[in-house]
Amino acid sequence: MSVINNSKTLLTRKLFSHARPLSKDSFVRIVEVGPRDGLQNEPKTVPSDVKISLIDRLSDTGLKTIEVTSFVSPKWVPQMGDNAAVFSGIKRKAGISYPVLIPNVKGLEAALKVEGIEEIAVFASASDGFSKKNVNCTAEEGVQRIKGVIDAAKNHNLRIRGYVSCVVGCPYDGPVHPSSVTKVSEALLEMGCYEISLGDTIGVGTKQTVHAMIKDLLSITTPDKLAIHCHDTYGQALVNICTALELGIRVVDSSVSGLGGCPYAKGATGNASTEDVVYMLNGMGMNNGIDLKKLVEAGNYISEALGKPTASRVNKALYQKYNL
Numbered sequence: 067m068s069v070i071n072n073s074k075t076l077l078t079r080k081l082f083s084h085a086r087p088l089s090k091d092s093f094v095r096i097v098e099v100g101p102r103d104g105l106q107n108e109p110k111t112v113p114s115d116v117k118i119s120l121i122d123r124l125s126d127t128g129l130k131t132i133e134v135t136s137f138v139s140p141k142w143v144p145q146m147g148d149n150a151a152v153f154s155g156i157k158r159k160a161g162i163s164y165p166v167l168i169p170n171v172k173g174l175e176a177a178l179k180v181e182g183i184e185e186i187a188v189f190a191s192a193s194d195g196f197s198k199k200n201v202n203c204t205a206e207e208g209v210q211r212i213k214g215v216i217d218a219a220k221n222h223n224l225r226i227r228g229y230v231s232c233v234v235g236c237p238y239d240g241p242v243h244p245s246s247v248t249k250v251s252e253a254l255l256e257m258g259c260y261e262i263s264l265g266d267t268i269g270v271g272t273k274q275t276v277h278a279m280i281k282d283l284l285s286i287t288t289p290d291k292l293a294i295h296c297h298d299t300y301g302q303a304l305v306n307i308c309t310a311l312e313l314g315i316r317v318v319d320s321s322v323s324g325l326g327g328c329p330y331a332k333g334a335t336g337n338a339s340t341e342d343v344v345y346m347l348n349g350m351g352m353n354n355g356i357d358l359k360k361l362v363e364a365g366n367y368i369s370e371a372l373g374k375p376t377a378s379r380v381n382k383a384l385y386q387k388y389n390l
């Protein structure tokens with residue numbers, strides 16, 4: 067289906083024109099996690115060429131960071147079993163970082179065999195319950211395992227991003243105290259992560275709990291070392307992202323078409339959709355460098371490939387209503 071035709075150009079310009087001239091300070095970097103966080107939870111195998119085509123489309127939208135895949139055990143997450151083929155198949159563009167998620171040294175070794183991997187992401191949990199289900203060890207053991215990965219990665223000059231999951235609530239342990247998040251984040255920063263992405267894995271956070279969690283972190287670090295990663299299970303993702311922006315965070319993780327969820331976090335839905343985040347940022351006058359129309363097209367591509375409706379409200383409104 068043609069996404070745009072000439073007769074609709076005027077309408078399109080109107081719809082996509084709300085970005086205002088912005089100060090440098092207001093730039094927000096979006097980390098697109100759809101190809102990894104988004105697809106890892108899909109029950110049916112997504113063909114590698116579909117994943118590659120999605121990433122190539124995303125590379126044309128203006129995104130500066132696209133998480134491509136994970137090198138986790140295929141026994142645990144079969145959907146990511148084609149990691150090397152997917153990474154090798156994409157057309158990498160200059161100026162875009164393509165991190166991959168790494169759980170252990172074995173995963174790092176596998177990633178190092180693939181040409182072109184320059185950035186990795188490691189992941190820990192602020193709660194024991196989720197850590198045990200997700201990586202088969204306690205949160206503390208998980209941090210020690212990550213240390214091994216980071217020490218080895220440093221020998222290869224890789225950039226290392228850190229995730230902390232369950233930053234406000236755990237599906238197994240319940241509410242998570244901010245101090246647990248601060249403790250794990252501090253350890254990862256000290257080990258050499260350039261940034262910590264704060265994952266509300268099951269989307270239970272509210273303005274108040276997310277605010278308290280970030281405030282606690284700001285006693286040991288600065289907002290430029292933090293990113294926010296919200297799942298939208300309870301419809302709070304955009305509010306929680308705004309809360310992070312108000313506290314000075316300028317990196318937002320999101321997932322095209324609102325794909326996603328973690329196979330080991332029961333009931334968790336997808337991330338905040340990248341289309342919704344970009345629309346919101348544009349409306350707030352916060353520059354992000356992303357072409358919303360191309361993003362909507364990428365979102366529509368993957369929704370059609372998966373045979374399910376988009377979870378993005380903005381995608382629905384712009385694509386389906388106006389047939390762009």
Ligand SMILES: CC(C)(COP(=O)([O-])OP(=O)([O-])OC[C@H]1O[C@@H](n2cnc3c(N)ncnc32)[C@H](O)[C@@H]1OP(=O)([O-])[O-])[C@@H](O)C(=O)NCCC(=O)NCCSC(=O)C[C@@](C)(O)CC(=O)[O-]
Nearest residue numbers: 137138139142169172173189200201202229231265267328
């Ligand atoms: C960490 C382990 C491996 C421990 O799993 P384990 O079973 O304790 O590990 P193991 O060392 O006993 O290995 C089991 C088997 O897996 C193999 N194996 C072991 N490691 C690898 C590897 N890297 N690549 C390929 N194969 C591997 C290993 O060789 C062995 O194979 P076997 O001998 O039975 O044939 C496992 O628990 C795992 O892979 N977990 C990952 C789960 C996952 O991917 N979860 C989703 C990502 S996290 C997330 O989504 C949250 C986030 C980041 O988005 C932020 C947020 O939203 O909060």
